[in-house]
Amino acid sequence: MSLSFFELSAGRWFSQRTSHHLAFKQQEGGKSNLTIEVLAKDHPEVVKLCQHYEVDPTQALCGARVSWDGTMEWDEEKHAGSTVLVPVADSLQALEGQLLREMGYAEKAPVAGRYLINQEELILITEYETMYSKERLWFESPNVRLRHSILKRFGGFSMASFCSEIRMGVTQPKANTPEAADATNSG
Amino acid sequence: MSLSFFELSAGRWFSQRTSHHLAFKQQEGGKSNLTIEVLAKDHPEVVKLCQHYEVDPTQALCGARVSWDGTMEWDEEKHAGSTVLVPVADSLQALEGQLLREMGYAEKAPVAGRYLINQEELILITEYETMYSKERLWFESPNVRLRHSILKRFGGFSMASFCSEIRMGVTQPKANTPEAADATNSG
Numbered sequence: 001m002s003l004s005f006f007e008l009s010a011g012r013w014f015s016q017r018t019s020h021h022l023a024f025k026q027q028e029g030g031k032s033n034l035t036i037e038v039l040a041k042d043h044p045e046v047v048k049l050c051q052h053y054e055v056d057p058t059q060a061l062c063g064a065r066v067s068w069d070g071t072m073e074w075d076e077e078k079h080a081g082s083t084v085l086v087p088v089a090d091s092l093q094a095l096e097g098q099l100l101r102e103m104g105y106a107e108k109a110p111v112a113g114r115y116l117i118n119q120e121e122l123i124l125i126t127e128y129e130t131m132y133s134k135e136r137l138w139f140e141s142p143n144v145r146l147r148h149s150i151l152k153r154f155g156g157f158s159m160a161s162f163c164s165e166i167r168m169g170v171t172q173p174k175a176n177t178p179e180a181a182d183a184t185n186s187g
Numbered sequence: 188m189s190l191s192f193f194e195l196s197a198g199r200w201f202s203q204r205t206s207h208h209l210a211f212k213q214q215e216g217g218k219s220n221l222t223i224e225v226l227a228k229d230h231p232e233v234v235k236l237c238q239h240y241e242v243d244p245t246q247a248l249c250g251a252r253v254s255w256d257g258t259m260e261w262d263e264e265k266h267a268g269s270t271v272l273v274p275v276a277d278s279l280q281a282l283e284g285q286l287l288r289e290m291g292y293a294e295k296a297p298v299a300g301r302y303l304i305n306q307e308e309l310i311l312i313t314e315y316e317t318m319y320s321k322e323r324l325w326f327e328s329p330n331v332r333l334r335h336s337i338l339k340r341f342g343g344f345s346m347a348s349f350c351s352e353i354r355m356g357v358t359q360p361k362a363n364t365p366e367a368a369d370a371t372n373s374g
Contacts, residue, residue, distance in 0.1 A: 014212060016207045016212065016214050018207070018349065020351040022331070022351060022353055025201060025203065025218070027205060027216045029205070118306075119305075140337055140347075144209070144347075146335070146337075146347060148333070148335060150327055157327060157328070157331050160333060160349075162207075162335070162347075166209055
């Protein structure tokens with residue numbers, strides 16, 4: 001299930017992100033090109049990450065390499081980077097488990113989070129020392145992926161973010177997804 | 188259930204909204220003060236709206252008056268207005284039903300949509316002649332309400348929006364919700 005979510009996510013995406021800073025009542029936008037590549041569980045980077053967390057690599061469902069290249073409004077700097085994610089289910093049938101990652105979203109140290117699948121949504125929870133983040137990802141169609149996340153610091157909600165992502169390079173509407181191609185092409 | 192969602196929503200909120208125009212790859216922000224007032228089902232405006240849709244007013248769960256006053260980035264005009272919403276459950280126990288509203292979100296003619304409650308989320312679906320909108324609303328805490336909506340025009344996704352709303356006038360952390368007060372006060 002989690003494997004299929006990664007498979008559906010594979011490809012190149014144009015991502016718009018907005019962060020609402022709740023305490024400051026300000027919002028910041030950003031744009032990014034995103035590339036998601038599925039890695040086999042015996043891929044050297046997957047094995048390496050599993051070893052780092054002392055997890056048996058055969059327990060990994062798969063891996064994903066996520067690369068991004070974009071800008072945020074408040075600084076004009078380029079934000080580019082990549083990370084490897086590896087979901088490890090709690091058991092063979094479980095819809096939840098550990099999510100190993102090379103680099104945390106909010107802090108740049110390796111950190112393991114939890115993932116769970118709930119009604120077609122992938123939910124990622126990461127707890128840092130003073131921070132908690134929950135992210136929900138879902139597909140509106142095979143070519144439109146949405147993400148929402150909320151961040152708590154020191155027990156208080158500090159930021160809510162929202163990403164809309166449209167698949168790049170879709171020129172022909174697929175049989176069941178005219179809408180996504182429409183979003184990509186009519187701009 | 189839907190009644191309680193309205194009750195939880197009652198009050199004054201500071202709302203940040205962002206719309207991602209998918210085809211144009213542009214985003215627009217906005218801010219608004221929002222006031223939500225629960226109306227009894229025998230309130231004259233609830234009765235009037237039911238009569239307009241030829242629904243027996245005793246079938247209404249309740250009513251809500253939503254008023255807003257804000258700005259969007261692209262025009263500097265004030266956006267102010269109000270509407271009345273009335274949920275009418277399909278049956279006594281049903282978690283879904285009709286949502287009568289005085290004014291549609293996307294077109295200014297009265298239009299009845301559908302609502303349904305799914306795992307603590309309120310989902311609103313409105314179908315216009317050439318347009319379809321789906322909105323999801325949920326509480327992260329009693330003082331932080333989030334909304335996400337997606338709009339299709341002529342069968343294609345055209346816009347995804349996201350609102351984060353924090354309750355206004357909360358000065359003391361409630362027993363179970365230090366985070367909301369934190370978000371409101373620390374800015």
